[in-house]
Amino acid sequence: MPILQPIGRTFLAFLETVGRLSLFAAISTSHCMRPPFYPRLLLRQMVDIGYYSLPVVGLTAIFTGMVLALQSYTGFARFSAESAIPNVVVVSITRELGPVLAGLMVAGRVGASMAAEIGTMRVTEQIDALDTLATNPFKYLVAPRLIAGIMMMPFLVLTADIIGVFGGYLVAIFKLGFNPSLYLKNTWDFMEAIDVISGLVKASVFGFLITLMGCYHGYNSRGGAQGVGTATTNAVVSASVLILSSNYLITELFFAR
């Protein structure tokens, strides 16, 4: 059946990729837990992911918070439910928009650069050189990036939460005429620890997925500049899709009744 052939082939190729990726993830994770560790490299990655992503994550968060307040107001004003705006802003930001948008922005910034850097190292034989110098590339290249991603994403998301809520506050106070202290009090009262905690758990998972995709696609890139370009695209696209799908699963885990 010529129609079934390509479907079967695609399905087998998909399974093969899943297998490869799972193996890569398992090996990488095991190397994260066994010495030798590279504190210098880990610090560099933590600064690169956590510190240098702050501007882009901050800007995303503040505008998201501002738009959220504005849109909620235009909608809720129809039902005279404007007082729910602090609630909507804080819950949406901490539970969903903070982690997801920060994750997507970091995937674009960090995941792409990791795939490009490791991919270039692969095609210029630098990864082979690591092997010949008796240094395991998983330990030296992949493990510090994974650990940094898992550790720094919650920090970024916490920052995004604060800036996002502040964005909503700015619009509510200066454009919509809310009472500042009342707005803050409502925000504080509505916010629950589980909202923030679920967001931080998501952040860690997203950090793992972004760095894993960056390293996996970079490590397996082939064929010069074009291969590195493809690896970079694949890293960002796959990380974004995984962020959105795993976001649903984690939400289901935390909040489904």
Place this chain on the structure above:
Amino acid sequence: MTPSVPTEGSPADAGAKRGAAEPASDGARQTPKIRIRDVHKSFGAKQVLCGMDLDVGAGESVVVIGGSGSGKSVTLKCVLGLLQPEEGSIQVDGEEVVGLGGESLEQVRRKFGMLFQNAALFDSLLVWENVAFGLVQGQGMGRREAKDIAFDRLASVGLEADVGSMSPAELSGGMRKRVGLARAVATTPEIIFFDEPTTGLDPIMGDVIDDLIVKSVRDLGATALSITHDMASARKIADRIAMLYDGRIIWAGPTAEIDHSNNPYVDQFIHGRAEGPITVMANA
């Protein structure tokens, strides 16, 4: 002991007097440093190595010559465990490398140094950090001590101290090769691989690199396995030359004998003639 008896009708019939894989020196007859037997490696449908045999004796410098895409680099990568052959055996100091992994493979790799074709220097590190890399990461030496050794190694390949503080991106091709050589010998390896050491260099710089290779190998007393298609380089650095064609070694012998190999394949290659038994396909 040498299984590489040329088969009937093969290119090796044409004139190989000695077994293709047999080392020349008497000392090397005991246990070869590297012993490659009947190695097969393919990529998809393309068979790159099909029954490759080669012995490299301790302290010997063997150069494998062959055209582009003949499997020279694949051979080196198989010995280093970077690629796994489908069949055959590769032994280093009598220890089987095929199928080895993890810590045992890392232990074997500590015996090796390698100069890559484009030097493969780490862009993110300074030149001296590149040279010291094997000492710091592989042997756990302190950075300060490793730095001193790195600068000594750089001096021994004719590079000034200020080069040590530069980034690899600032270096010319010849300088990159020298840094690559300094990195390959920094850990005083027992075996050094040279992957196309003179490719991309002008003839004078190529000769300088050849001299440095000969000097480094002699100073360390190391075993060297090089691959190249540059005959001037091969004649200079080799004790013994082996020619790889069609996935097998079709001729091997002392460097001085290559001009009298009576093997039309070898003759065509060393004289660089387009006409002969080796046909180059347009898409090769």
